[in-house]
Amino acid sequence: MAMTGKPAFRKPAPEGVVEHVGLGKGEGTAMVELDDGSLMLLAGSDYLISTDGGQTWGEPQPLNCEAMGASGGVSCIRLQSGTLALAHRGKEDAGRGTEEYGWNPFYLSVSEDEGRNWSGAWPMKLLGGPYYDAMMQLSSGRLLMPSRICFSNNQHPGLEYERASSYGYWKGLRVQISGHYHYPEIDIAAVSYSDDDGQTWQRCQGQLMGWFDAEGIPNGRAGVTAVDEPNVAECADGRVMMLARSTVGRLVQSYSEDGGENWAPILPSDLASSYSPPRLRRIPSSGDLLCVWNQVSRDEIRRGYRRGRLSSAISKDNGASWEDFKTIGVTTGIEDVDRIPPQYPITPVIAMPELGTLPDDCATFDYANVWFVGDKVHLMYDRSWIEADEDAQQAVTLGERHGTANKPGETVLRIYPLEWFYS
C-alpha cells in the first residue's frame, strides 16, 4: 500500500514551544507531577516518565493496576492528601449485559507510592462513561467526575451510518468525513461526586440535557440536544462550570453552586463549536479558566471542517466571557483566524452530504488535553489527515469510523509557556 505523506501543518509550534509527536495515545491519557518533580504521563495501559519537565521521556512502563481493564477514558490526578487517584475501567466485559448498556463500569484506584502500585478499585457509579481525564478535585476536597450516556441508531433503513455520512473527494478519491449526528443520537450527562477521596460516590440531582430553543432559552421548544464528553472546572467564585460537546454549533454549559449536586439548566455557551469535545481547565496560578476546543462556524461545519481548527481561550470572569482567543492548529480550506463569533440559530448543524473537493492538506485537530506544570502548559491533542491507498484506489479516512486502525494521525504534546495563552 503506497501512502502519500502527511501534510505540512499551517501552525507549527511557536518559538519557545517544545513539541513531541507520537507520545501516548490521545484518549486515555493523563499526566501528574510526582513528588520528586518528575512527570508521569499515562498512555494506554503504560506510563512514561520525564525528569526534565517534559523535554525528554523514558520508555513506556506497564501501569501496575491489577483492577484496570481497557485503558480508554482514564483520569489521573493528585489529591490534596497527596495520594494519586486513577479512574479506570474494570476488567469485566461490559457487552450489552451490564447496567450501563455497553459502558464498562469505572472504578477509582489510588496509589500511595507515586504510581508504582494501585489499589482500591471502588465503584464510581457513573452515568455511562466519562470523557477521558475529566475527574477533578474541588478546593473543598470533593472529587467530581462528569460522565454521560449515549444512545443512537445508525441502522434505520435509509439512514444507515455509511449512507447518512458526509463524503468529499480528496485527490480524486472519495472519502468519508463525518457521520456523528447524521442519524439519531443523544448524549445525556450527569456528575458524580465523592467526599471521601473516591471510596464512595453519589450522583447529582437529575440528568443534564440541552432543552433550549434556537435563541438559547430553556423552554423545550426545540427538542433535546446533546451534552457529551462533559468537563468541569472550579471557578474563582466557587461555582463549578461544566462545558460539553453538543450538536448545536456551540459548546454547551451549566453551573453548579453547591459543589456539583445541583446544576442549572444546560445552555449554549458563547463558544462556537462543532460536535467535538472541549477541554476546560482552571489555571492553577490565576484561577482563570482555559478552554481548548474545535472553534468552527456553522458554515465551516457544513463544509466538512468540524475539527479543522483547534483554538484556545481564557475566561477571567468564571466563564461569563472569553478572551485571548488563539488558534493552535488550522487546516487548509478554512481561514486562520483566532475568533469565530457564536452564531444563531442555536440548532443542530451537520456537514452537507456531499462536500465536493477537499484540499490536499486537509487535516483535523481534536481531543485536546491540558495540564499545568509550574509556569508551563502541556497541551496534548490528536491530529489526523487523509492518505491514499493507491493500490486500492481509496482514501483512508479522517472521519470517525470505529476500528479504523490505520487512520493516519499522531498525538502531539506541546509545552507552552503559560503566558502564551494570555498574550
Place this chain on the structure above:
Amino acid sequence: MHLPLLFVLSVLLVLCLLAMEGRAGDERVAIGTPPPEGVIEVVDLGGIGCSLVELNDGSLMLVRGEDYLLSTDEGVTWSEPQPFAEGLSGNGITRLASGALALTGGPGGWLSEDEGKTWSPMAEPFPRMMGKPPAGLGDEMIQLSSGRLVWPRHVGFGGRHPELLYEDVSAYGVWRGQRVQTEGHGHLPEIYVTLVSYSDDEGQTWKLAEGNHGNVNALMGWFDAEGLPTGYAGVTGCGEATVAETQNGRILLFARPTVNRIVSSYSADAGESWSAVLPAALANSISPPRLRRIPSTGDLMCVWNQVSAEEIRRGYRRGRLSVAISRDSGETWENFKTIEVSEGLDDVDRVPADYPIKLVRARDDVGQLPDGFGYFHYANVCFARDKAYIMYSRGAPSLGIAEQNLHKQEQVLRIYPLEWLYS
C-alpha cells in the same frame, strides 16, 4: 317572589349543594362519558396496569400486578382477588403459540404450562440500568405469527434544576375555587428512548436490537416540525411503546412522544431493525397510546388521548380517550370514536393532527376548569371471543394531577362488542 318558583329554586339549590357535598366529600366524581348501550362498565376492579386473557376453560383471567381475578361470565362478574405467589407479579398476560401463558412485568416475565397455577421465570429481556430494568407501559410484549416474542421498553432521563423545579414550572388551573396542578410533563427537560428485545425461544433467551459494533439501537424522535427525519429540531421522546404485528408482515410501534402526535416506527425484519421514528397522523399529547392487532380481523386498533394542540394548551392533554381502526397496517385510520371526553372539550370523534409537530404543553395558568374536568389515560386493550376489553384510568382534580396518584384514580374496565369498534 313567586312562591312556587322560590320553592323550585330552593329545592334545586339544596340538590346542588348535596351533589357538591357528595362530590367534594367523596373522591368519586361523576366525570366522563357513560358507556354506550350494550357496553358493560366495571369500575375499580381493573384499569391501569391490567391485562386479561381467556383460559382454556373459557373463563377470563385478569392480572393486575400482584394479584388476579377470574370471571366465568365474560367479565360481567369477577372472583375475589387471588394473590400471586410471593415475588411474582405482572401487568401483562399473553397466550403464547405453545399454549403456555406468559405473565409479564417488572424485569421480565414468567411462563405457566398449567393455566396459571404454577409459573417459571423467563430470562430477563433487558439489561438492568442503574439497578433496575427499563420502564414501560405494561403488557408490552407480543408474539409474532412466527413465534418470536418482541418486547419494547424505554430508558428515561429527566432534568432536576433549582431553576426548573417540577412544582414551580407545572401548569395550574382553578377547579371549584381551588388552585390545582394539571400537568408537569413537558415543562422541564425530559427524554426517553425505546429499546426492543426479541426472543425466538419463548423467553428463554433474548437479543436486543443492535446496530454497528454491538451498540444498542435506540428509538427516539429525530424529525423536524414537518416530520422529516433531519435532526434539525433536536431529539424528542419515544417511550411507553406498544407494538403490533400488521397484516403486511411488519411490526408497527406506537409510542408516547414529547410532541403533539403519536410517534411511530416499523420493523420489516421482525424487530431486528426499525425505521426512523416519525410522527403518526394521530393527534396526541405527551401520553401513551395503546396499539393492538385485532385477532379476528388482523386490523389494528389504537386507543389514545386524541387532543389538539390548543386543547393541550388549555390543560386537557388527557381529556379525550379515543379509539380508531386501521385496515391497512397503520397507513390510515378510520372508525374514530370517542370513549371518554372531559367537560370543556367538544365531543367529537376526530381531531386532525396539527402542524408544527413539536412540543406542546399547557399554558402555565390554564384558568378556570369546569366541574366535570376529567382525564382518561393509560389504556390497555385485550380481546376475548367477540369482545374488546378496554382498561384505563379515570381521574379528576380531586384525585390529583393525572401523572401522580395513579392508584387513587378510578379504574375502569369496559367490555365492548367488537362490532361497536367498526360501527
